[in-house]
Amino acid sequence: MSKYTPILTRRYTLPQSWTLAVAESAGAYEAARKALNTMTPEAIRAEVKAANLRGRGGAGFPAGVKWSFLAPKPGQQVYLVINADEGEPGTFKDRTIMEKDPHRLIEGCIITMYAIGSHKTFIYVRGELALAIERLEKAIQEAKARNYLGSKPFGTNHPMEIVVHPGAGAYICGEETALLNSLEGKRGEPRLKPPFPAVRGAFDMPTIVNNVETIASVPDIILMGGEAWSRLSLLPPEFNDGGVRLYGVSGHVARPGIYEAPVGITLRELIYELGGGMLHPDRPLKAVIPGGSSTPVIRPDDKVHAPDPKHPLHRWHGKSHLDVPMGVDTMRGIGSMLGTCCAIVMDTSVNMVEVARNLMRFYHHESCGQCTPCREGTGWLVDILNQVAGGRGNKVHLDLLVDVSNNMMGNTICALADGAAMPMLALIQKFRKEFIEAIEKGLTNDHRLDRAIRHALLKEGALA
């Protein structure tokens, strides 16, 4: 992978990469100029479809297909809304685009607005990300001053405007319909679907909601053509999962961070090559959460079971889950999810009951409270796990955790409840012994999640 030439991140290392002068000297807005001056909206949409660009926000829905659901009635405005609420634990990729190359996102918005017949984009940025907001605002000013936005962008008669909207701290606002409510100045509570945003979204108008990275991929799709972009992926074409993407790796690796690579590298490559391997030579990999905290945990010794030659994963039959190329459908095929493609790596010092307790506390805190199974269920999970940790565990607790989780799935307005229940169930299924042990003996200070590095941290710096 050392020969890889970055695409999405190619401007990140330039000094002042976030300014228009620097970005433009390194190719920014070439794609927008080409799209608006030489292409029809239909042609752009066809390229994005051919690119097999799967949404980068977690669900992996093909962007080109989503755009085709738009059918505005006469007189209706179409809005483009960028989901920049980045809050899924373990995920920190969109922030790098907004901080280091905001013009890439703006260029993507310009091309997309033209392609879908929209004149206005709202970028909903997580309120905490003050630097990202500042750089986006500045970049929009710069683009306006050059007439890349405004009444005639690149001389084309298609007025465009971009508004940066700050969130105010609520994970649930990353869910697209909660985000729309929050944008409208309401509590960030998810809406019942249907209607889907493409029919009735922001301010009751047809709306496309896409993740930051999804839209930031559009300029290069236009420059190199959808098919060529799609072929950059390492996955076989029948997976319809094209291009390159940002990978994140955090936790117990030597070089945590965001890295760009083609779609379809393996978890092993992400951890041991890009991530620089495990943090400490004596503490091997125990578990990895592949794509944000809502994705079920993976063990290195889990093997692909697909003996049937017609099974889509057959070619990886018998291999470790770490050696399956990461894609939306391949990860689903091994019982997990690709999610945001940002992995959390845990070594043998980690107690999985503590992991569950940390994550369930998160979901309980972030549940918007509209649905009883989610509001109460996440609370019960936390209560039970706290009792177990506190040494008041009971044999029935294991079944209770499974029961509560099962009752949360599929019974709610949005996917937050599933996003809590799925990892909970996977943790129990894959680390059952640890749960039983905790129920019998409770947990002590020795199980705290930073126990392996605490000493070094207190002594200063050197972590390993």
Added chain:
Amino acid sequence: MMRNENENPHAPFQPDPKEEQAIDELIAKYPTKRAACLPLLHMCQRRVGWISPEVIDFVAKRLEMSTAEVKGIVTFYTMYHHAPVGKHVIWVCRTLSCELRGAKTIQEHLERRLGCRPGQTSRDGRWTLKKAECLAGCGYAPVVQIDDRYYEELTPAKLDAILDQIEKGEMPPQSETPWRLP
């Protein structure tokens, strides 16, 4: 809007003409008035330090909402302070990636240094300590946010240096997020 410490805390919230203009511009960005609610609350909080009842009244009136609606919003989002806070607010991320890299150690260190627990303000009124959920800095853990700046890849000693500097009246800049080439 700068925060004015001599302001009468119970006077109705009254923007100056420059602020009025900024608010008009804000509202003009959206198809409805109430859509400006979140950014307007941020603006007010930057000036007053928290979302006081006077701010709620002002926002409700200005955006033609009921005060109950504005309160419903203020309580939904974590960034709005429902009560006065210290001069600086420190948010310690306690979610999994940070936890694996020492977030609890960082929090304990802060509790000792500031003499207060999460949710509380130090006796000298300088610091309010809060726990945060994932701040989108997981690869640069442990992470704290002080006011609107991120400080990443912390150790207790690094954090001490940052706090010392802030106590002297200088806010250290947020460093550029590390970018490591593969």
